[in-house]
Amino acid sequence: MGADVATSDLRLEPAMLHAVAVLLVAQLAGEILVRLSGIPVPGPVVGMLLLIIGLVLRQHALGGADVEAAAGPVASVADTLLRNMSLMFIPAGCGIIERLDDVAPHVLALMVILIVSTFLALVATACTFVAVRRLTSRG
Amino acid sequence: MELSGIWVYLSATPLFWLVVTISAYLLADRIALASGRNPLVNPVLISIVLVSALLVATGTSYEAYFSGAQFVHFLLGPAIVALALPLLRNLRAIRANLLPMLVALLVGGLVAMISAIGLALAFGLPHDMVATLAPKSVTGAVAMGVAEQLGGDPSLAAAFVIVTGVIGAIMVTPLMNALGIRDYAARGFAAGLAAHGIGTARALHVNDVAGAFAGIAMALSALFTALIAPIVMAVVVG
Numbered sequence: 364m365g366a367d368v369a370t371s372d373l374r375l376e377p378a379m380l381h382a383v384a385v386l387l388v389a390q391l392a393g394e395i396l397v398r399l400s401g402i403p404v405p406g407p408v409v410g411m412l413l414l415i416i417g418l419v420l421r422q423h424a425l426g427g428a429d430v431e432a433a434a435g436p437v438a439s440v441a442d443t444l445l446r447n448m449s450l451m452f453i454p455a456g457c458g459i460i461e462r463l464d465d466v467a468p469h470v471l472a473l474m475v476i477l478i479v480s481t482f483l484a485l486v487a488t489a490c491t492f493v494a495v496r497r498l499t500s501r502g
Numbered sequence: 503m504e505l506s507g508i509w510v511y512l513s514a515t516p517l518f519w520l521v522v523t524i525s526a527y528l529l530a531d532r533i534a535l536a537s538g539r540n541p542l543v544n545p546v547l548i549s550i551v552l553v554s555a556l557l558v559a560t561g562t563s564y565e566a567y568f569s570g571a572q573f574v575h576f577l578l579g580p581a582i583v584a585l586a587l588p589l590l591r592n593l594r595a596i597r598a599n600l601l602p603m604l605v606a607l608l609v610g611g612l613v614a615m616i617s618a619i620g621l622a623l624a625f626g627l628p629h630d631m632v633a634t635l636a637p638k639s640v641t642g643a644v645a646m647g648v649a650e651q652l653g654g655d656p657s658l659a660a661a662f663v664i665v666t667g668v669i670g671a672i673m674v675t676p677l678m679n680a681l682g683i684r685d686y687a688a689r690g691f692a693a694g695l696a697a698h699g700i701g702t703a704r705a706l707h708v709n710d711v712a713g714a715f716a717g718i719a720m721a722l723s724a725l726f727t728a729l730i731a732p733i734v735m736a737v738v739v740g
Contacts, residue, residue: 390582407578410582430590438587445587448702449549451575457554476618499602
């Protein structure tokens with residue numbers, strides 16, 4: 364029993380490292396493409412597109428396998444990262460303490476602007492989405 | 503005496519601020535979970551308030567803090583790449599909604615920018631502040647670039663982006679319920695468009711379909727805003 368657990372642990376570790384490497388290589392390729400082409404998108408967004416293309420190709424190569432089979436351990440590492448995405452905004456968010464002096468004179472106006480503008484963007488986006496879908500599904 | 507010696511060591515080592523960041527998040531996430539993921543109990547907001555309060559109370563500079571927190575910050579890149587998975591899992595729903603997505607991107611992206619610029623002008627804010635507010639709904643790195651291009655302040659733009667994200671993540675669930683929009687594709691798309699990654703993080707907690715559409719909206723609006731912001735700014739500000 365003990366030996367079994369040890370073997371599976373040894374197998375798990377390289378698999379996870381492999382998955383992390385896949386994500387990082389996709390990101391790096393994205394960063395390089397962005398710099399070469401000058402498209403105004405963050406490198407990781409292009410990396411995401413590259414990973415989608417890579418996984419779709421792998422699905423075909425495996426004879427129409429489902430996403431989980433094609434992604435293998437990449438899926439569980441990706442899900443762990445995404446479940447904890449909130450964590451990754453904390454360092455940038457704390458940068459606000461450096462700008463308190465610049466924000467202070469306009470703080471009320473800024474809060475009203477950000478709240479109202481975000482409200483309008485949410486309503487406009489969701490309502491447009493629903494309206495267009497209703498129109499297209501009818502025709 | 504020894505205690506202050508330890509503090510001198512701790513406050514200067516990256517390890518300490520890394521531990522503080524992760525601990526604050528674990529605590530905030532536990533509080534959010536205990537509230538049943540109530541939208542008002544936002545883990546990003548709680549963590550930022552906790553850590554910022556500690557930084558101010560101890561007189562720690564942001565630079566010293568970031569030397570430790572950067573390891574967490576770095577994970578944002580791989581996390582965005584990881585959005586490929588919810589996207590692929592929901593590929594059929596995405597294909598079926600291409601037209602609604604593109605029109606909603608156009609309308610929502612313009613409303614996000616024009617309302618921020620218009621309100622900032624109405625409040626009589628200086629030009630550089632207007633330019634800094636314009637890209638507030640898009641993801642950090644792009645917003646910083648756009649703000650700079652428009653004559654704004656990149657690091658202040660990053661602060662506005664975070665505040666916008668928290669506001670959107672808190673607002674989206676009750677607002678969509680009030681509007682009677684039950685479709686998770688539409689709800690997620692709105693969250694990602696108006697509130698970028700923080701809205702996407704919220705959507706991923708609610709529903710996998712919502713998370714996938716939020717991820718696409720975040721990517722599309724980054725591209726759309728970067729391309730169109732200089733034109734919108736020129737037209738609205740004159």
